Amino acid sequence: MESNLTPQQLWDCALRLLSRREHSRRELAQKLRQRQFEAGLIEQALDRLEQQHWLADGRFATVQVRQHILKKHGPMRIRAELQRKGIAQADIEQALAAEAPDWFALAECCYRARFTPSRRLDIKERARRIRYLQGRGFAPEHIRHALEADPE
Structure with missing residues (x-):
């Protein structure tokens, strides 16, 4: 696939994307490929951006x-x-x-923001709450702590 896009257009596009927010190298490369820039030019530009500390x-x-x-x-x-x-x-x-956040406190905060803490939960409701915290990315020990935290 031949492209009429120049290295300067690639550079400008990459800087424009980076000026909005940080990107990972893979993310930026993918966005540049979607804009039909050549793979070799993309790699050169990404190397240069890393050397100049604009991409890290x-x-x-x-x-x-x-x-x-x-x-x-x-x-x-x-x-x-x-x-x-x-x-x-x-x-x-x-x-x-x-x-280095306190994952136990964060899990408890997340739990309390969504649910009213209760000592008496039926199995179905407890499972629903556990699935919610698992979906948020908490480990079993964090979930246990959040569910067993004092309701007061």
Whole structure:
């Protein structure tokens, strides 16, 4: 497939995308491919953006972790989202360690925002609440803590 798009147009497009928000390398490459730029030119531009510190997967991971924590997402969901966006495991773990939230408190906060805590839940309702917290990305120990927290 031949393209009439120039390297300067590619560069301008990449900078425009990065000026709106942080992107992972994989995400930015995918967006540039969708705009019909040549793969070789995309890789060169991405390398140059990384050299100039305009594109950094570590920085992207940190921003994403903060945003997910604000949305009350647990560590399992955050990891899965970042892996899906092409972030290396080391960058994910470093970003999670840098934020170091109290996952137990976050799970409890998420639970209380959605449900009225109760000591007496039937099996069906308890399972529904557990599924909700699992969907938010909390680990079993975080879920247990949230469900067993004192209603007062």
